[in-house]
Amino acid sequence: MDYSTLNDEALIRLVARAHEGALSQLYDRYSRLIFSLALNLVGDRATAEEVTLDVFTRVWERAETYRSEQAKVSTWLSSIARYRCIDVLRRRGSRPEQRSVGWAELSLGAMPSVDGPEGATELALQQERVRAALASLPPEQREALALAYFQGYTHRQIAETLGQPLGTVKTRIRLAMQKLRDLLVEE
Amino acid sequence: MAADRHILELLPAYALDCLGEEELVRVSVHVGECPECRAGLSAYQAVVDQLALAVPLAEPPASLKSRLMERTQPGRTRLPAQARSSGWEWLTGLMQRSAPAWGLVSLALIAVLILSNLWLWGQLSGPSSPPEPALASTISLTGTQAAPEASGLLIINTDPERGTLVVDALPPLDPDQQYQLWLIQDGRRTSGGVFSVNQEGSGWLRISAPQPLPSYSAFGITIEPAGGSPGPTGDKVLGSTL
Numbered sequence: 001m002d003y004s005t006l007n008d009e010a011l012i013r014l015v016a017r018a019h020e021g022a023l024s025q026l027y028d029r030y031s032r033l034i035f036s037l038a039l040n041l042v043g044d045r046a047t048a049e050e051v052t053l054d055v056f057t058r059v060w061e062r063a064e065t066y067r068s069e070q071a072k073v074s075t076w077l078s079s080i081a082r083y084r085c086i087d088v089l090r091r092r093g094s095r096p097e098q099r100s101v102g103w104a105e106l107s108l109g110a111m112p113s114v115d116g117p118e119g120a121t122e123l124a125l126q127q128e129r130v131r132a133a134l135a136s137l138p139p140e141q142r143e144a145l146a147l148a149y150f151q152g153y154t155h156r157q158i159a160e161t162l163g164q165p166l167g168t169v170k171t172r173i174r175l176a177m178q179k180l181r182d183l184l185v186e187e
Numbered sequence: 188m189a190a191d192r193h194i195l196e197l198l199p200a201y202a203l204d205c206l207g208e209e210e211l212v213r214v215s216v217h218v219g220e221c222p223e224c225r226a227g228l229s230a231y232q233a234v235v236d237q238l239a240l241a242v243p244l245a246e247p248p249a250s251l252k253s254r255l256m257e258r259t260q261p262g263r264t265r266l267p268a269q270a271r272s273s274g275w276e277w278l279t280g281l282m283q284r285s286a287p288a289w290g291l292v293s294l295a296l297i298a299v300l301i302l303s304n305l306w307l308w309g310q311l312s313g314p315s316s317p318p319e320p321a322l323a324s325t326i327s328l329t330g331t332q333a334a335p336e337a338s339g340l341l342i343i344n345t346d347p348e349r350g351t352l353v354v355d356a357l358p359p360l361d362p363d364q365q366y367q368l369w370l371i372q373d374g375r376r377t378s379g380g381v382f383s384v385n386q387e388g389s390g391w392l393r394i395s396a397p398q399p400l401p402s403y404s405a406f407g408i409t410i411e412p413a414g415g416s417p418g419p420t421g422d423k424v425l426g427s428t429l
Contacts, residue, residue: 020259027252035247037239049251056255065347065399071236078239083349086204087395123240130241148205149238155205170200177199180234 008073016063023060030074031056034081041085041150051088055081074123086152133183141176144169194224202231212391215342215351219325326427328406334358334424337388341406341427347399352379357388357424360410366424367415370396371405379406381415 003011003025014022034055038048055077059066066076134142147158159169194217200206201214218224328339339354352368360366360383368379377397384390394400410421 018259020256023259024252024256027255031247031252032244033239033242035251036242036244039245040242045248048245049247052247052251053255053258057258060255060259062399074240075236079236082239083395126237127240130237134238134241145203148200148203149235153205154207155200156207158205170196173203173205174196174199177203177231177234180238181199181230184237185230185233 009068012059012063012066012068012073015059016066023056026059026073027056030077033074034077037078037081038085041082041152042088047088051081051084054084074126082149089152129184133180136183137176137179141172141179144172145176148173194221195227198224198228199231202228202235212353219342326400326406328352328354328408328425328427330356330425331423333422337425339408339425339427341394341400343400347401348396350394350396350400352382352392352394353389354382354384354391354408354425355387355389357384357390357408359384359386359388363413364410364421365413365415366390366408367411367419368392368394369407369409369419370400370403371407372403376407376418378415378417381411381413 001019001021003014003019003021006014006022006025008026008029011022011026015026031052035048035052038051038055039045042048042051058080059077066073070076071079134145137145144158144162147153147161148155153161155166155169155173158164158173159166162169194214197206197210197214198218201211201218206214218228325343326341328341330337334357336356337354337358338356339352341350341352343350354366357366365381365383367381369376370379371377379394379396380392382390382392396403406427407419407423408425409419409423411419
């Protein structure tokens with residue numbers, strides 16, 4: 001069977017029936033995305049590798065729990081990865097303080113290549129939309145958002161990190177999310 | 188029910204999971220009752236889901252795929268959760284954040300118990316139901332003879348491996364004791380985490396389980412030495428059977 005011709009949902013259905021080739025194809029499509037997300041969240045490659053392995057192991061063991069009406073496969077996988085990473089960060093009780101977080105150097109040049117009939121075009125377009133939306137935010141809003149998203153910080157921790165009043169941080173996060181919602185989410 | 192402005196303003200941060208504990212409980216309870224806020228939250232959750240697409244890219248090592256495929260080999264195929272790798276165990280310990288919001292817990296429990304019925308009713312209302320909510324379902328826990336007045340509620344997130352336990356009217360414990368949640372399946376008990384209660388017997392616990400919470404057949408809470416035990420050793424105070 002040529003798994004590369006199948007869309008993501010078909011692959012998930014086959015993984016649920018223990019088709020290793022389907023899992024292999026999904027890994028080829030999304031491992032770079034998941035590993036990149038994990039690396040940006042936890043800050044070290046060894047942990048990012050473990051998170052990536054666990055995300056795809058969960059797909060193997062629990063593909064039948066995927067609900068296409070709730071999320072695309074890519075968002076399902078990235079959501080699992082982010083929760084795993086935040087668990088790791090909170091268990092550590094400390095974050096890598098000195099690395100840059102996430103979206104500081106947004107560039108539209110470095111798109112991943114994704115195999116599959118719908119993959120390359122759709123995912124690349126999605127990525128471009130999200131990056132452009134983030135790039136349109138004022139830097140101070142993007143900075144607060146990145147601390148919440150990448151480091152799992154609460155409002156209060158963000159305020160302490162940035163040396164800003166709590167109310168200011170709350171407003172920045174709210175305004176950033178409202179603008180992203182308007183730009184990225186269809187009514 | 189109309190959403191109050193304060194809750195609406197907290198929805199973006201709730202979707203990002205960056206609220207403090209008091210606000211987290213307040214919004215959880217409100218979202219459970221309010222279709223308008225569930226719809227609003229769903230939109231913000233969709234934003235959070237998409238943010239992963241903008242991260243700077245890095246290449247995983249080539250060996251990682253081999254390690255994954257080893258896990259699918261015969262004899263290791265589709266393992267039950269209890270047999271997962273040490274890496275999984277390492278990642279799924281319970282997170283403990285800041286001090287609990289005791290003052291809100293009793294109110295939260297009462298509100299959730301009442302309003303979860305409204306939410307479940309909304310779940311059954313068919314195609315016109317609001318978009319995906321933040322809270323997927325709830326499970327009630329009842330007190331045993333050791334704590335007949337106690338009650339509890341397990342709120343399961345849309346990610347079914349995550350949830351929040353809220354308890355009320357449990358007996359206060361000595362400092363060297365804590366309550367421990369047990370996730371039960373086929374007679375096997377997996378720890379869901381430990382927690383303490385205030386003088387009114389209220390407390391709560393965030394849960395990150397190794398497998399979907401609805402897949403367990405029962406839940407129990409026992410009194411254990413502080414920090415928890417490998418298996419239940421003390422009196423059972425709350426329980427639930429699905």
